[in-house]
Amino acid sequence: MHRGIITICTMGATLMQALDQTIANVALPYMQGSLSASYDEITWVLTSYITAAAIMTAPVGWMAQRYGRKRLFVGCLVGFTITSMMCGAATTLSQMVLFRIMQGVCGAALVPLSQATLLDIYPIEQRGNAMAIWGVGVMIGPILGPTLGGYLTEIYNWRWVFYVNLPFGILATAGLLIFMPNARGQSSLRFDWIGFAALSMGIGALQLMLDRGQDQDWFSSREIITEAMLAGLGTYLFIVHLLSAKRPFIRPILFKDRNFAAGIAMMFAMGTILVSSSALMAPWLQGLGNYPVETAGLVMAPRGIGTMAAMMLAGRLAAKTDPRKLMALGVLLLCWSLWQMTHWTPDVAQSTLIIAIIVQGAGLGFVFIPLQVIAFATLAPGLRTDGASLFSLFRNIGAAIGVSITSGLLAHNTQALHAEIGAYVTPFNRALQTGAARHLWNPANAHGAALLDRIINQQAQIIAYMDDYKLMIFTTLPALLLLVLMRRPRAAVAPADAHAAMD
Secondary structure (H helix, E strand, O other): OOHHHHHHHHHHHHHHHHHOOOOOOOOHHHHHHHOOOOHHHHOHHHHHHHHHHHHHHOOHHHHHHHHOHHHHHHHHHHHHHHHHHHHHOOOOHHHHHHHHHHHHHHHOOHHHHHHHHHHHHOOHHHHHHHHHHHHHHHHHHHHHHHHHHHHHHHHOOOOHHHHOHHHHHHHHHHHHHHHOOOOOOOOOOOOOHHHHHHHHHHHHHHHHHHHHOOOOOHHHOHHHHHHHHHHHHHHHHHHHHHHHOOOOOOOHHHHHOHHHHHHHHHHHHHHHHHOHHHHHHHHHHHHHOOOOHHHHHHHHHHHHHHHHHHHHHHHHHOOOOOHHHHHHHHHHHHHHHHHHHOOOOOOOOHHHHHHHHHHHHHHHHHHHHHHHHHHHOOOOHHHHHHHHHHHHHHHHHHHHHHHHHHHHHHHHHHHHHHHHHHOOOOOOOHHHOOHHHHHHOOOOOHHHHHHHHHHHHHHHHHHHHHHHHHHHHHHHHHHHHHHHHOOOOOOOOOHHHHOOOOO
């Protein structure tokens, strides 16, 4: 078995899919002008991809059994590479959103198939290190995406954040075609269209409600009320169908494993932080910190260094110590870094920024690897592909919801705080009637009013960002309670399971 080559190829596929979640973050302002879109509309470039990937992640386990893992893997890689080129060539916002949806559909299977493949080809005593190597792609992709995107945008233009996938796609596809063993599909399997339709309606309607809520004034709009009702109905129908159908495409037996059930809840919580914190950090650095696009990407790079170091350390410690302790350390580091970010102002020292960013990356690394080990330790080998699909599903749903909520709250709170602060800025304010303020910030003339508006908007944005980071803390900290539900995996397993063969 060409274990090393297969690992490199699956890593390439994982890196491509994970990278595209955030590589466009720092390029969004440039794409916004090129595609004639507003700030709220241009975030659809991120959420359309994540939502499509979330919806199509759920049936990956069924598709792998039906068509064979290798055939599905290679087909998705080819489709992902082609749709990446289409995204780079888009000329309108509608085209971009459509192509990003197609890219998400093709890329949904890459991460769970990579994870299931590595879980099968490595014995259990090496899975901690294997998951650390695989996790580099999953976690480093979203973290290094803004850095690479910033350089490509500055040196070339924003279209190259998509064109960069071409060489990786070609090499990974060729490697898997040559070295990955074939697996026969089960042509007798039938797809659960009812369950898939209900899940798609629930996720799609929820994402539309979150994306459109700010523009439509939330529940004062019939559109938002309709989307909320469809989201609730789709979720309800999916749960009922999951519990009552004979052969749902997501097998309920997965949720009977306590470690796995708690693990996907933890993954959802981490997903809300993984992408949204990066999506907020890039515009903060460029808009409030006045960093050039390439410098903003460079300042965010240490997050990846912290994650890589923590992953490698956690991969070695996962088999020697209780993984729950490592995850608790990771959650606490995440909360500390987010708390530090609530104190950021435009004049904050760059060293302070970098320390918080490194600690945040380390926190993600200490959570992610032990979580993979403990969640899959008690799961039957035949359920690994389905389990990996669910892990990716909950991570993507968490990421999509996190980006939508934080960006929506940022826009809403900025407007509300602008109005609140602006109420105190009048010609009758004594602070504006004396000294240099009377000449520079006199609201009675156009120049002074424009300067005041700029300052007020900046202060409103600073507070709005602080509120978003506080919300992330309240999302992350309760995840510690999930550790109580998890059991420490046994150190040894039966020989039959230690060397499970590939499908």
